[in-house]
Amino acid sequence: MYKFETKNKKPLYVQLYEQIKEDIINNYQLEEKLPSIRKVMTTYNISKNTVEAAYSQLVIEGYIESFPKKGYLVISNEFQNFKTKDLDTKPYKEEEIRYDFFPAKLHKDTFPLKLWKRIYSKALDETIELGMYSDKQGEYSLRVELAKYLNHSRAVNCSAEQIIMTNGFADSLSILAMLFNNKIKNFSIEKPGYHVARKVFLNHNYNIDDIPINKEGIDIEKLQNGFSSLLYVTPSHQYPTGVTMPIANRMKLLTWAENTNSYIIEDDYDTELSYFNKPIPSLQGLDLKERVIYFGTFSKALSPALRVGYLVLPKQLIEKYKQEFIYHACRVCLITQKTLELFMKEGFWEKHLRRVRTINKKKHNLMKNQLEEKLGSTIKIEAQGGGLAILINPKVELNWQKLEKLAQKEKIKLHYTKERTNNNWQALMMGFGSFKEEEIEKAVSAFSKIWFESIN
Ligand SMILES: Cc1ncc(COP(=O)(O)O)c(C=O)c1O
Incomplete structure (x- = not known):
């Protein structure tokens, strides 16, 4: 007997259909006859429409068929595999961490949530077209805002037509790896350098040429x-050493690219977070021969969770991109793009940048003071003054393994450049962006305890 619940939100016909389906799978033989519609109506005191709708669903799904003079017969009952099993839904257990020195995280309060909500809803109310595919390169009007910003704040020489919106660094780089795939097989990267760049190009079967870094950035002779x-x-803030490439070397780099018909990918990932110097203008802006491809991201100053990045291609490459990436839909959600566009257009991006810089400059200084006060002469500061972390190394003999073990025991999460540079350079990344100001002292205190215990 089938059972029906009148309080159940599921329509009656769905309740009936589900029970008959279960019955067919478990109890019916092939070609066995189902009760007639009238019989079901009278047995359960339900309407003809309800039974017909349930049977019709079973016909559509291929369980039964109606045969003249025979009625409804089972034509397939081999659907056991589709029976829903109870999913193992163990709650996700997050690692318990007291202090996380992650170098690429902003504190939740840094994000302008209230404002974003308001603009998001305004963007939705305006002319947003959710019924169609959006612009493959990213919304044109967002690219116009971005081009204006890049021109005046980073001296990037570009128009909206040259910008492609992406969902971050790896996406931007994958596009390039595919774009050059037939022509270029070798890819040079800074050593130490950002491991993601290496990984993306290795995945696209390029040969990697590691070029060492010196005090002025990449070694141009090499x-x-x-x-x-x-x-x-x-060039603006070498990853991970923090070196800024002087103008003379920038010019040499451009000459190299021109003479060898090469392209330079300039990753300008965190110059928005420069605390003491006015960031030096982009390499792209100095390039008169269209040899520089410029990369940027909203991850550092706005949110890494929104997944918005972009690349600026020289004019000759944008034509190639348009021909070869005809299938490539934009990977940034249209609503996010439209919200960001309004955020920029209405002047909030500029204000937000000032606020983020002020907040993180304070945290940077607090972290630096605390490190100097608590760890004193046992550390050397390798990089500071920008981004979301201060990099340190021991000036004394340190047992790194012991430090790691103690960190785990004390639930302190540490981050090493080795893990992000293909093992090419070691320093501790003392991220400050994720802390509240008042947490920094406690975090460094806890860290200094395990640091001193790890000194040989
Ligand atoms: C060197 C470097 N480039 C680019 C990025 C930006 O990555 P994404 O845009 O994927 O968030 C980061 C983020 O940490 C980075 O460290």
């Missing part, structure tokens, strides 16, 4: 003796 015609650099 580059000139290298073998590739595509180079990835972070």
Whole structure:
């Protein structure tokens, strides 16, 4: 007997259909006859429409068929595999952490949530077209705002037509790896350098040429003796050492690209968070020969969770992109793009940048003071003054393994450049962005305890 619940939100016909389906799978033989519609109506005191709707659903799904003079017969009952099993829904247990020095995280309060909600809803109310595919390169009007911002704040020489919105660094780089795939096989990267760049190009079967870093950024002489015609650099704030490339070397780099017909990928990932100097203008802005591809992201100053990045292609490459990426839909959600566009257009982005810089400059200084006060002469500061972390190394003999073990015991999460540079350079990344100001002292205190215990 089937049972029906009148309080159940499911329509009656769905309740009937589900029970008959279960019955067919478990109890019926092939070609066995189902009770007639009238019989079901009278047995359960339900309407003809309800029974017909249930049977019709079973016909559509291929369980039964109606045969003249025979009625409804089972034509398939081999659907056991589709029976729903109880899912193992153990609650996700988050690692318990007291202090996380993650170097690429902003505190939740840094995000302008109230404002974003308001603009998000305004963006939805305005002309947003959710019934169609959005612009493949990213919304044109957002690209116009971005081009204006890049021109005046980073001296990037570009128009909206040259910008492609992406969902972050790896997406931008994958596009390039695919764009050059038939022509270029070798890819140069800074050593130490950002491991994601290496990984993306390895995944696309490029040969990697590691070019060492010196006090002025990438070693140009070594580059000139290298073998590739595509180079990835972070000239404004070298990742991870923090070195800024002087103007003379920038010019040399551009000459190299021009003479060898090479392209330079400039990753300008965190210059918005420069606390003491006015960030030096982009390499792209100095380039008169269209050899620089410029990368940017909203991850550092707005939110890494929104997943919005972009690349600016030289004009000759944008034409190639348009021809070859005809299938490639934009990977940033249209509503996010429209919200960001309004955020920029109405002047909030500029204000937000000032606020984020002020907040994080304070945290930077607090972290630096605390490190100097609590760890004193046992550390050397390797990089400071920008981004979301201060990099340190021991000046004394430190047992790194012991430090790691103690950190785990004390639920302190530490982050090492080794893990992000293909093992090419070691320093501790003392991220401050994720802390509240008042937490920094306690965090460094807890860290200093395990630090001193790890000194040999
Ligand atoms: C060197 C470097 N480039 C770019 C990015 C930006 O990555 P995404 O835009 O994917 O968040 C980061 C983020 O940490 C980075 O460290």
